Amino acid sequence: MGKAFESVDAIELVTELRRSFDAGVTRGYEWRVAQLKNLLKICDHHEPEIVSALRDDLGKPELESSVYEVALLRNSIKLALKHLKDWMTPEKAKTSLTTFPASAEIVSEPLGVVLVISAWNYPFLLSLDPVVGAIAAGNAVVLKPSEIAPASASLLAKLMEQYLDCSAIRVVEGAVAETTALLEQKWDKIFYTGNSRIARIIMAAAAKHLTPVVLELGGKSPVVVDSGINLQVAVRRIIAGKWGCNNGQACISPDYILTTKDYAPKVIDVLKHELEAFYGKNPIESKDLSRIVNSNHFDRLAKMLDEEKVSGKIVYGGQKDRANLKIAPTILLDVPRDSLIMSEEIFGPLLPILTLDKLEECFEVVNSRSKPLAAYLFTNDKKLKERFAMNVSAGGVVVNDIAVHLALHTLPFGGVGESGMGSYHGKFSFDAFSHKKAVLYRSFLGDASMRYPPYSRGKLRLLKALVNSNLMDLLKAIFGLS
Numbered sequence: 001m002g003k004a005f006e007s008v009d010a011i012e013l014v015t016e017l018r019r020s021f022d023a024g025v026t027r028g029y030e031w032r033v034a035q036l037k038n039l040l041k042i043c044d045h046h047e048p049e050i051v052s053a054l055r056d057d058l059g060k061p062e063l064e065s066s067v068y069e070v071a072l073l074r075n076s077i078k079l080a081l082k083h084l085k086d087w088m089t090p091e092k093a094k095t096s097l098t099t100f101p102a103s104a105e106i107v108s109e110p111l112g113v114v115l116v117i118s119a120w121n122y123p124f125l126l127s128l129d130p131v132v133g134a135i136a137a138g139n140a141v142v143l144k145p146s147e148i149a150p151a152s153a154s155l156l157a158k159l160m161e162q163y164l165d166c167s168a169i170r171v172v173e174g175a176v177a178e179t180t181a182l183l184e185q186k187w188d189k190i191f192y193t194g195n196s197r198i199a200r201i202i203m204a205a206a207a208k209h210l211t212p213v214v215l216e217l218g219g220k221s222p223v224v225v226d227s228g229i230n231l232q233v234a235v236r237r238i239i240a241g242k243w244g245c246n247n248g249q250a251c252i253s254p255d256y257i258l259t260t261k262d263y264a265p266k267v268i269d270v271l272k273h274e275l276e277a278f279y280g281k282n283p284i285e286s287k288d289l290s291r292i293v294n295s296n297h298f299d300r301l302a303k304m305l306d307e308e309k310v311s312g313k314i315v316y317g318g319q320k321d322r323a324n325l326k327i328a329p330t331i332l333l334d335v336p337r338d339s340l341i342m343s344e345e346i347f348g349p350l351l352p353i354l355t356l357d358k359l360e361e362c363f364e365v366v367n368s369r370s371k372p373l374a375a376y377l378f379t380n381d382k383k384l385k386e387r388f389a390m391n392v393s394a395g396g397v398v399v400n401d402i403a404v405h406l407a408l409h410t411l412p413f414g415g416v417g418e419s420g421m422g423s424y425h426g427k428f429s430f431d432a433f434s435h436k437k438a439v440l441y442r443s444f445l446g447d448a449s450m451r452y453p454p455y456s457r458g459k460l461r462l463l464k465a466l467v468n469s470n471l472m473d474l475l476k477a478i479f480g481l482s
């Protein structure tokens with residue numbers, strides 16, 4: 001990296017981008033399409049470099065990098081390209097008697113200059129997916145990737161400079177100092193992905209300028225496992241969504257399992273069996289598992305595992321290798337509810353199972369905690385599915401699978417409460433970076449004198465009937481009937 005990025009640089013950067021935005025550079029359909037196509041070229045021409053950067057930063061297996069970062073991003077760009085014209089077209093709105101004669105529409109207006117701050121665990125997807133929305137919606141954008149995935153951050157900076165219009169799209173690499181300098185500026189939206197502690201700093205900085213925010217955070221996402229299900233399929237999906245997604249370092253990763261005391265031994269048996277089938281007898285050596293991102297996060301996870309009241313609860317795994325930042329898939333049974341592992345988001349390869357006398361108790365356990373980003377349920381019970389979907393508050397709910405809602409562009413992706421605010425993906429990304437401007441077109445006809453003074457009882461009756469869109473009252477008022 002060159003010289004440090006300071007407040008003066010941030011001021012200069014935002015001024016430059018605002019100049020481009022004000023000049024209308026980013027507003028046109030052609031510009032947006034050209035930038036999106038160039039983003040697609042980054043995916044098409046540089047996948048090997050992306051996979052390699054992700055291996056450097058996280059030891060991420062090629063399949064996970066190619067599919068969960070590059071392919072998902074490619075889909076997102078293609079979808080925006082396919083629907084952009086449609087999304088940009090003003091949406092007709094109904095009019096009423098009050099405004100007659102008139103027509104109305106909702107115009108999706110670009111917000112201006114926006115800031116995207118992303119996290120390290122899916123550094124490509126989490127950086128570029130919001131950028132797709134920002135560009136599609138016609139904004140100038142600054143991306144600040146995470147310093148904790150430095151190979152990915154510098155590759156992103158290099159490729160974006162090479163492929164995109166630098167007068168309106170820029171990358172700032174750096175950590176707290178650089179982000180702080182950026183946050184002092186006035187943005188038209190801040191889109192932040194990361195933890196809820198820093199989210200509070202982001203929101204406080206945004207409040208100074210009345211800047212709206214999207215906060216994509218995390219939380220402890222529960223998995224409720226009912227009995228009488230195809231347990232092998234359920235367990236395979238849990239494993240794929242936990243250890244098969246960055247070794248548990250994913251925002252919608254299963255954080256803990258809730259099942260009944262009777263069923264727990266079966267769940268554990270199948271978990272052990274399938275984990276061994278997937279990762280072998282010595283999973284810490286498996287090439288199909290990402291490593292822990294750095295020693296800070298390794299120590300954080302080790303502390304959870306080594307807590308005295310928890311260490312005796314390991315029923316599978318537990319091996320750690322600090323030199324290589326590896327932790328084996330680890331299952332714990334009935335850890336105390338006040339332990340560290342049950343107090344914080346795990347964000348790693350540890351999976352506690354909590355047992356209940358009756359599955360019914362899961363509602364109380366989940367709803368008594370902060371609202372998670374995702375809540376999962378495995379069951380065949382139709383009533384339970386409906387109750388879960390209606391009564392568990394979470395960013396998203398998936399029944400009989402893990403994490404796959406993220407790949408469905410027709411669903412909004414985002415948290416609620418402690419897991420975040422706002423959402424994106426598909427058209428929701430476009431909307432997240434647009435202002436929905438209300439536009440009403442009136443003619444000079446229909447200039448009813450009832451809204452003008454001097455006021456009278458008759459005018460009052462007429463106006464009330466009109467505002468309530470009550471045709472009968474309106475006719476009565478017109479014809480002076482009581």
Ligand code: NAD
Pocket residue numbers: 117118119120121122126144145146147148174175176179180193194195196198201215216217218219250251252345347373415420
């Ligand atoms: P991180 O450490 O990469 O931090 C995120 C961003 O915040 C980085 O760009 C970093 O530079 C910036 N930052 C750090 N300290 C700052 C400060 N003091 N002031 C301003 N900016 C600062 O990522 P993380 O927070 O460790 O990410 C993990 C968390 O993110 C988990 O809670 C996870 O659940 C959540 N997450 C959510 C999503 C989602 O889509 N909802 C996706 C991934 C991760």
